[in-house]
Structures are given as structure tokens and as C-alpha cells.
Amino acid sequence: TASLAPGGTQQFAANVTGTSNTGVTWSAGGVQGGNSTLGTISSLGLYTAPASLPNPIGIKIVATSVADGTTSGTALARVHDNVEFQNSPVKLGTSGGNFTDKNTIGNMMFCCSGTLGSLVSRSGNFYILSNNHVLGKSDQAALGEPISQPGLADTNCGRLPTTTVATLSQMVPLNSQNNVDAALAMIAGQAVDTTGSILDLGGIGQAAPPSATLAIPSARQPVSKSGDATGLTCSTIDVVNALIQVTYSTQCQGGTSFKVNFDNQVSILGNQFSGSGDSGSLIITSDKAQPVALLYAGSDTGTVGNPIQAVLGALKDPNTGEVPRIVGGTDHSVPCPATTSQSQVSTIGPQDKTGLPQSEISRATLARNHRMFELMQDSAVDTVDVGRSADNPDESAIVVTLRGQTSLPIPAQVDGVRTRIVQSVEFNALHAQARQVEALSPISETEIARARSAKQQHAEELMTNSAIIGVGVGASNDSPGESAIVVFVEKGKSVAVPAVIDGVRTRVITTDPFRTFNWGKSTVKACSRR
Known part of the structure; x- marks a missing residue:
């Protein structure tokens, strides 16, 4: 995915193999060569927004391959105005950061910036709310x-026009006791829109304040x-109450x-929810635009935020104790x-055993053969098969197909x-709407509390494993309506996560x-994003 401002350009490249004719035709938004509404793309792959x-x-x-019109490759160009220079007063959700956040390695200059996320008020003053690592250079x-708008990474390390819109006023030290990555910058004069408007919250091209x-x-x-980095995006909260390890650097590069x-x-x-440069964005509920978290980190699978109540509580006025609003x-x-919207429903088919080791399939088959008669005693149980777990796709599962409500809960493991x-x-056909609502609806607080208690007891112990x-x-993706302890495992490392902890499923x-x-995009030489 490439992100660019209106009128900006992005070079795309295509690699064709298996034929001497390596030519391709380019289209934008389904139109060969594009047009003025979608943007144009040249025969050499240069896209102009x-x-x-x-x-x-x-x-x-x-x-699309010229040699074989059925063969093609795709990419996404995301065009948005969050990276652009703004005349005062600036709307938030925009590119910005500490104007001194740059360093030189050899003859190469590197610079960083993020997002000036939202506006808060405290003790009669207005402040930009963002991250410590965006405004405060990770405690440095x-x-x-x-604090400038746009940020250095969007202005060729300050060679293009910027405006000083605020000055760094307060930052919460980065440590495990504070549990937030947050900082405030007092706005300069009339440099910032004091309605708190954030770009695109009222629709594409229309700024609006959050709730x-x-x-x-x-x-x-x-x-x-x-x-x-990615403009206006939407998704769902996947995990709450998480103990998360996050990596920082004391310099923009190196x-x-x-x-x-x-x-x-x-x-x-x-x-798809965020990328490098989105740090500092205000995360809000999609239905009411109510602030819920402060975005500060990510990976190739998701985005991490500090709950907004914790953020504001950590930024009390050091003299009066007043909490910003x-x-x-x-x-x-x-x-x-x-x-940009992303669903929570698992796409892993229950009968899909592709790639599972034979030892996993054999393990589940033995358990299924041993316990099938017992499980089938419940009249709601239709079949008992061997398949793949949606909570841990590297493991097999005993797949229990139901045609209604069971008299007793199906055990989390057998x-x-x-x-x-x-x-x-048949049940899904009769109750399709109800099943869809169940798949997307929040988990009950009773279920969340059950998993939260187990997480609090075992999280630190689990995290001792590198x-x-x-x-x-x-x-849980294996059992609709049930909660789960979610365990994040680093790619390339192996660990045996128990299927159940204190009676709670694990995912x-x-x-x-x-x-x-x-995260979310490759590093840009000579200017890096937060």
C-alpha cells in the first residue's frame, strides 16, 4: 500500500517471469491509464493522484501481463490529505512532530514524525495530544x-515548508509503571483549530471534532x-487488557x-488500520466518534493503543492536578x-487441515475416536470431526457441529x-441473521471478566518466555460467545501455548x-516515520 497526498506521485513496478515479453498494461481503479477522478498511471507505472x-x-x-492477459498483480494507492501542509489554523489527525527529531549517519540525514492526533484543554490552555515518541523523541x-506541521518525514527532513504549531509542554516517561506513551504540546497562538476538528471524521475531505x-x-x-500515514481507516478492537512488549529507539535512525x-x-x-506515521492518532468508536485510545505502535498483524482514560490521567497538570479533557x-x-473496514469473523475453514503435520491430525483423531460417543449423547450435536483450530491455526481441533443449543457446554479441550x-x-440457513449478529456482537462482560482474571494471574509468567x-x-474464534486469553507469539519463535488456562480458552x-x-510500510531512506 502506498499513501500519498492529492496530486502526489508514486512509482509502481511489475516483475513478469516465465516469458520473454515482460511488458504490462497499467490501470487505476479499473480504468486503463486511469483518469482525472481516480488518478492517472503511465505506461511505466508512475501513478499521479x-x-x-x-x-x-x-x-x-x-x-496486467501483455503476454497473458489473465495474469496480473495488484497494489493499493491510498490518497488522503493528512500529509499535506495546512494553512493556520490546522486541523488535527495530520502529519507533525518534533522539529529536532533528526540525526545524521555518514552523509545521510534521517528524520521522523508522526501524527498530531487531537486537541485537549487543561487549566485554560489548549494542547495537542500525541505520543512521547512523536513529540518527545522517546524521552530524549x-x-x-x-512541534511542526507537517512533520519532517513529509517535508524531506524540513526542506519543504513547515509551520511551528506548538511547543513541547509535558511528556510521560516511557516505563512499565506509567503504561502510556503520551505527550502534550501547547498550541502556538491561533495555529491550531480550537474546535478540535480532525481530518475526515465528517466524511472524505470533511473535518469534524470527535465526541x-x-x-x-x-x-x-x-x-x-x-x-x-493511512488517513481515515476503520476496524475493530480485537484484544483488551493486554500486557504488550513494545520496542523503541533513542534516535530516529540507529x-x-x-x-x-x-x-x-x-x-x-x-x-490495514495503521502504518508508520500514524503514531499519535486518536482512536474513536465508529458509531459515536467517542475517544477510546491513543495509537502508538503496531506490527504486521495489528495496532496497539493506550486506553484514553489512562492517557489523560497520566497527563495531569503538575501544579494543580487538573486532568486534561x-x-x-x-x-x-x-x-x-x-x-479499510476489517471483520472479526475467522476465515479459517473448520475442515481445512492443509499444512497440518500428520502428528497433529493423528493426535486429534485419537481423541475424537475416544470421545465421540460421549459427545454425541447430546441431541444438539450433529457431527464430531477432525479439523483445524481457529484459535491456534497451527493445531488440529475436534470440530463439533451443532444443530441447536447443547444441554451442557462443549468442553474447551478433549x-x-x-x-x-x-x-x-441447516441451522445457519434457518438462523443466518442471528448467527451473523452473534459473530460480530461484543462478548459479555461476564465472559471478559472470566478471561481477565486468568490473564492477570498468568500474563507475567507467560511473558517470561522470550x-x-x-x-x-x-x-475465542473456536467457540462463538466465549472469551479467550490471547497470546501474541513472535514470528520465527516456537512456544507451546496451553489450549486452556484456568478454564479459559487461549487464542x-x-x-x-x-x-x-x-511497521505497515518499508523504511524510507533519508526520512523515516514514527
Whole structure:
């Protein structure tokens, strides 16, 4: 995915193999060569974004082989205005950062920036709310340093025009006791729109303030954000109450890396919600635009945020103790672009055993043969088969197909093998709407509390294993309506995660490390994004 401003350009390339004719034709938004509404793309793959924001903002770029018209490759160009220079007063959700956040290695200069996320008020003053690592350079900045719009990474390290819109006023030290990555910058004069308006919250090209009412994070809650790197995107909260290990660096490029464990964090589903440069964005509920979290890190599988109540509580006035308030208005819905919304429903087929080791299949087959008669005693049980777990796709599962409500709960594991519960085709056909609502609805607070208690008892112990970089609470994909302890395992590392902990199912997410830099897109030489 490439992100660019209206009128900006992006070079795409196509690699054709298996034929001497390596030529391709290019299209943008389904139109060969594109047009003024979608943007144009040359015969050499140079895409030029339209002068005005397209709707939707995501334009599919397709390269089709000349030798074989059925063979093609695709990419996405996301056109949005969050990266652009703004005349004062600036709207938030925009590119920005500490104007001194740059360093030189050899003859190469590197610079960083993120998102000036939202506006808060405290003790009669207005402040920009963003991250410590965006405004405060990961604890390395001095109070009073200038905060610019756009950020250095979007202005060729300051060679293009910028405006000083604020000065660094307060930053919460990055450590495991504080559990937030947050900082404030007092606005300069009339440089910032004091209505608290954030780009695109009222629709593509239309800024609007968030709600002034705060929301409490909950699993499967639809959320949105508007940020520098990826503009307006929407997804759902996947994990709450998470203990997450996050990697930082003391410099924009190079420097010393260090890790901080943050507890009670929020994880957002999917790799399309954010990218490097979105740090500092305000995460809000999609239905009411209520602030719910402050975005600060990500990986190839998701995004991490600090709950907004914890953020504001950590930024009390050091003299009066006054807690800042989000500057906003009334509740309103957020017009989510269809191309960025991501569902929570598992796409892993219960009968799909592709790639599972034979030892896994044999293990589940033995358990199924041993316990099938017992499970089939319940009249609601239709079949008992061997398949794949949706909570841990590297493991097999005993797949129990139901045609209604069981008299007793299906156990989370049988003879050490996970169980996966699905409804029969006939039942789904009769109750399709109810099943869809169940699949997308929030997990009950009773279920979340059950998993939260187990997580609190075992998270720190689990995190002593270097392969585990996060433990939180979410929904089980193997058993609709049940909660799960969600365990984040670092890619390339192996660890045996028990199927059940204190009676609660576990769900495993394999991910690369959570970090505050260079996720969701490749590093840009000579200017890097936060």
C-alpha cells in the first residue's frame, strides 16, 4: 500500500517471469491509464493522484501481463490529505512532530514524525495530544522544543515548508509503571483549530471534532482513526487488557533500542488500520466518534493503543492536578471507507487441515475416536470431526457441529486437543441473521471478566518466555460467545501455548514485534516515520 497526498506521485513496478515479453498494461481503479477522478498511471507505472480526494480513498492499481492477459498483480494507492501542509489554523489527525527529531549517519540525514492526533484543554490552555515518541523523541527531547506541521518525514527532513504549531509542554516517561506513551504540546497562538476538528471524521475531505464523551474499550468494538500515514481507516478492537512488549529507539535512525512492557493495552485487528506515521492518532468508536485510545505502535498483524482514560490521567497538570479533557462535540458516526473496514469473523475453514503435520491430525483423531460417543449423547450435536483450530491455526481441533443449543457446554479441550464449535449448514440457513449478529456482537462482560482474571494471574509468567510478546483478553474464534486469553507469539519463535488456562480458552496470534517505528510500510531512506 502506498499513501500519498492529492496530486502526489508514486512509482509502481511489475516483475513478469516465465516469458520473454515482460511488458504490462497499467490501470487505476479499473480504468486503463486511469483518469482525472481516480488518478492517472503511465505506461511505466508512475501513478499521479487526482487533484481532489477520491471516494473511496483507496485506488486499486493493477499491472496486467501483455503476454497473458489473465495474469496480473495488484497494489493499493491510498490518497488522503493528512500529509499535506495546512494553512493556520490546522486541523488535527495530520502529519507533525518534533522539529529536532533528526540525526545524521555518514552523509545521510534521517528524520521522523508522526501524527498530531487531537486537541485537549487543561487549566485554560489548549494542547495537542500525541505520543512521547512523536513529540518527545522517546524521552530524549527537552521541554519547549518546537512541534511542526507537517512533520519532517513529509517535508524531506524540513526542506519543504513547515509551520511551528506548538511547543513541547509535558511528556510521560516511557516505563512499565506509567503504561502510556503520551505527550502534550501547547498550541502556538491561533495555529491550531480550537474546535478540535480532525481530518475526515465528517466524511472524505470533511473535518469534524470527535465526541467529547469518552468510551471504555471493549472487545469487538468498531473503531476508527485519522492519521498521517493511512488517513481515515476503520476496524475493530480485537484484544483488551493486554500486557504488550513494545520496542523503541533513542534516535530516529540507529541509536539504542529498548523495550517497554505496557499493561492494560488495546489491540486493533488487522494490518490495514495503521502504518508508520500514524503514531499519535486518536482512536474513536465508529458509531459515536467517542475517544477510546491513543495509537502508538503496531506490527504486521495489528495496532496497539493506550486506553484514553489512562492517557489523560497520566497527563495531569503538575501544579494543580487538573486532568486534561478532549476538545470535542456531540456524538456522531464516522463514515468508514469500505476498503479499510476489517471483520472479526475467522476465515479459517473448520475442515481445512492443509499444512497440518500428520502428528497433529493423528493426535486429534485419537481423541475424537475416544470421545465421540460421549459427545454425541447430546441431541444438539450433529457431527464430531477432525479439523483445524481457529484459535491456534497451527493445531488440529475436534470440530463439533451443532444443530441447536447443547444441554451442557462443549468442553474447551478433549484429551488435550482443542475443540472447535460450528453450527450446521441447516441451522445457519434457518438462523443466518442471528448467527451473523452473534459473530460480530461484543462478548459479555461476564465472559471478559472470566478471561481477565486468568490473564492477570498468568500474563507475567507467560511473558517470561522470550517467544511471547503479549497477553490479553479477547474473543475465542473456536467457540462463538466465549472469551479467550490471547497470546501474541513472535514470528520465527516456537512456544507451546496451553489450549486452556484456568478454564479459559487461549487464542494464539503469530506476529512480528510491536514497535513504534517502521511497521505497515518499508523504511524510507533519508526520512523515516514514527
